[in-house]
Amino acid sequence: MTSSDDAVKTILRNKLLGRWAAEKLGLRGGEAEAYSEALARGEGDPEHSDVFSKxxxxxxxxxxxxxDARILNVMTELMLKAGSLLPTARGDATDAAAVTLARKLMAP
Structure with a gap:
């Protein structure tokens, strides 16, 4: 896996993590999507963004x-899920869209 793939994997993990956190926070619809997108973007540097602290x-x-242990566990689980989605984007349409978004965010 290249460093670009690692970055895409991190963005995708953050997107999925944002969905999980948004649900816990009671966010729905556009608010949940905006929260997830903000975590995915990581304020411009998703690989060095501290999504846990956020x-x-x-x-x-x-x-x-x-x-804290539960949040970190979910982060690990979602990183594994992101890695499994990356090579083929075999997930559902939402996950495939998240992979596409992650790649667009990485484009120069």
Whole structure:
């Protein structure tokens, strides 16, 4: 896997993670999608963005009861899922769209 693939995998993981976190935060529709997109973009540098701290801060502010260990576990699970989606985009249409988005975000 190239470093570009690693970056795409991280963006896709962050997108999926954003969906999970948005659901926990009670966000729906456009708000949930905007939250997920913001995590995917990682403020311009998804590989060095601290999505854990962002989610922890947002959960604390909203009173969402999730442990650090659970958040980190979900991050790991979703990184594995992102890796399995990357080579073939065999996931559902939403996951394929997330892979496409991740690649577009990486384009110069």
């Amino acid at each position: 989610i922890r801060k947002d959960f604390d502010a909203a009173g969402v009861d999730e442990s």
